[in-house]
Amino acid sequence: MKPHEIEELSFSIIEQEAAPHGFEPSQWRIVSRMIHTSADFEYLQSVRFHPEAISAGIRAIQNGQTIFTDTNMAKAGIRKTDAAKFGCRVECLMEAPEVKKQADANGSTRAAAAVDAAANQVKDGIFVVGNAPTALMRIIEQIKAGRTAPALVVGLPVGFVNAAESKQMLNRADVPHITNVGRKGGSAVAAAVINALLKLTAEKGE
Amino acid sequence: MKPHEIEELSFSIIEQEAAPHGFEPSQWRIVSRMIHTSADFEYLQSVRFHPEAISAGIRAIQNGQTIFTDTNMAKAGIRKTDAAKFGCRVECLMEAPEVKKQADANGSTRAAAAVDAAANQVKDGIFVVGNAPTALMRIIEQIKAGRTAPALVVGLPVGFVNAAESKQMLNRADVPHITNVGRKGGSAVAAAVINALLKLTAEKGE
Numbered sequence: 001m002k003p004h005e006i007e008e009l010s011f012s013i014i015e016q017e018a019a020p021h022g023f024e025p026s027q028w029r030i031v032s033r034m035i036h037t038s039a040d041f042e043y044l045q046s047v048r049f050h051p052e053a054i055s056a057g058i059r060a061i062q063n064g065q066t067i068f069t070d071t072n073m074a075k076a077g078i079r080k081t082d083a084a085k086f087g088c089r090v091e092c093l094m095e096a097p098e099v100k101k102q103a104d105a106n107g108s109t110r111a112a113a114a115v116d117a118a119a120n121q122v123k124d125g126i127f128v129v130g131n132a133p134t135a136l137m138r139i140i141e142q143i144k145a146g147r148t149a150p151a152l153v154v155g156l157p158v159g160f161v162n163a164a165e166s167k168q169m170l171n172r173a174d175v176p177h178i179t180n181v182g183r184k185g186g187s188a189v190a191a192a193v194i195n196a197l198l199k200l201t202a203e204k205g206e
Numbered sequence: 207m208k209p210h211e212i213e214e215l216s217f218s219i220i221e222q223e224a225a226p227h228g229f230e231p232s233q234w235r236i237v238s239r240m241i242h243t244s245a246d247f248e249y250l251q252s253v254r255f256h257p258e259a260i261s262a263g264i265r266a267i268q269n270g271q272t273i274f275t276d277t278n279m280a281k282a283g284i285r286k287t288d289a290a291k292f293g294c295r296v297e298c299l300m301e302a303p304e305v306k307k308q309a310d311a312n313g314s315t316r317a318a319a320a321v322d323a324a325a326n327q328v329k330d331g332i333f334v335v336g337n338a339p340t341a342l343m344r345i346i347e348q349i350k351a352g353r354t355a356p357a358l359v360v361g362l363p364v365g366f367v368n369a370a371e372s373k374q375m376l377n378r379a380d381v382p383h384i385t386n387v388g389r390k391g392g393s394a395v396a397a398a399v400i401n402a403l404l405k406l407t408a409e410k411g412e
Contacts, residue, residue: 001367002313003316006367006368009367010367013366014366036365037392038390038392039364039365039389039390039391040246040390071282072282073279073282073283073393073394073397075282076281076282077279077393107208134212158244158245159216159242160215160242160245161207161215161216162212163245182245184244184245184246185245186244186394187279187283187394188393188394191279
C-alpha cells in the first residue's frame with residue numbers, strides 16, 4: 001500500500017468505528033485526525049470547541065500568522081510544508097537562551113517563560129500547547145492581562161498535575177480555543193489539530 | 207511548584223492509581239514513564255518486554271550506540287543531553303535526501319526507506335519506531351535477512367492499518383524488543399521508553 005492509501009484506509013476505519021457524534025463536518029475533520037494520531041476514541045467525548053475556534057484558526061493561517069508550540073515535539077509534528085504554503089512559521093521558544101535564563105531566574109518552567117517571550121510577538125497568532133499545563137495557564141493569564149491576543153489557543157496538555165485543570169480554565173476563557181476534558185492530550189494530538197486546520201484552510205482556497 | 211516537583215507528584219499519582227501489576231522494578235520504571243507521557247493506564251496491560259530488552263538497551267547506551275528514530279517527533283521527545291552523556295547520538299533519517307529519493311523510486315514510505323539507510327549504519331544500535339508500521343516491518347525483515355542486528359527495537363507505532371500487526375511480528379521476532387499489543391503507541395510514548403532507559407543507565411553508573 002502507498003502512504004496515501006494507508007491514510008485513506010485509516011480514516012475509513014475511524015468513520016466506521018466512531019460512535020454517532022454531534023460534531024459538525026469541519027469539527028469532525030479535526031477530531032477524526034486526533035483519533036487517527038492517537039488511536040483513542042475517547043476524543044469523541046472529550047474534545048471541546050469554542051464556537052469561533054475553527055473560523056479564527058483558518059483566518060490566522062490564511063493571514064500567515066505564526067504558530068507557537070510549547071514543545072519541539074509539537075513543532076516536529078506540524079507539517080511545515082503545509083504551513084509554509086500560507087507563509088506561516090512554526091516556532092518553539094523552549095530552547096531560546098533568554099527563555100532558559102528567565103525560567104532559571106523565576107523558578108518557573110521553561111514552557112511558561114517561552115509563553116512570555118512569544119506573547120511579545122503574538123498578534124493574531126496561534127498558540128499550541130501539547131505538554132505543559134504551566135504554559136497553558138500562563139497563556140490564559142497573559143490574555144486576561146491584555147498582554148497577548150491570539151487568534152486561537154489549541155490547549156491539549158497531557159498529564160496528572162494541572163493538565164485537566166488548565167484545560168478547564170481554557171474552556172471558560174474568552175478566547176477561541178480547541179481543547180478537551182481530562183488528563184489526555186499530548187504534542188502529537190495538538191499537532192494533529194493544526195494539521196487538520198491546515199488542510200481545511202487549503203480546501204477553502206481551492 | 208517547580209518542574210521536578212510536578213514530575214514527582216505525577217509519578218506518585220501513577221503509583222497510587224496503577225492497578226497491581228507484574229512488572230519487575232526496572233520494567234515498571236519504563237511502563238510508568240509511558241503512562242506519565244500518555245495519561246493512559248492501558249499500557250499496564252498492553253506492554254510486552256523481551257527478556258533481554260532492558261539489559262541490552264542499557265548496554266547499548268553505555269557503549270554510546272546510536273539511537274535511530276522513525277520520526278522527528280520521536281527524536282524531539284528524547285532527552286538529548288541525557289543521551290549525550292553516554293556519547294549516544296539520536297538520529298532520524300526521514301529528511302535525508304537519499305531516503306526521499308529511494309522512497310519515491312520504490313513507492314514505499316520514507317519511514318521504510320529510512321530503515322534501509324540506518325541498517326547500513328546500525329551495529330548494536332537502538333531502533334525506535336513510534337509512528338510507521340512500515341518502518342517496524344522493514345526492521346524485522348532486515349533483521350531476518352541478516353542485514354542489521356540492533357541491540358534493541360522499541361516498536362510502538364500507533365494507528366489503524368498494520369500498527370497492531372507489525373507489533374505482533376516484533377513480539378515474535380528473535381531480537382530484544384519493547385512493544386505493546388493493540389493500536390495505541392506513538393512517538394511520545396516511544397521516546398518515553400528511551401528516556402526511562404537513559405535514566406536506568408545513569409543510575410547503573412552511579
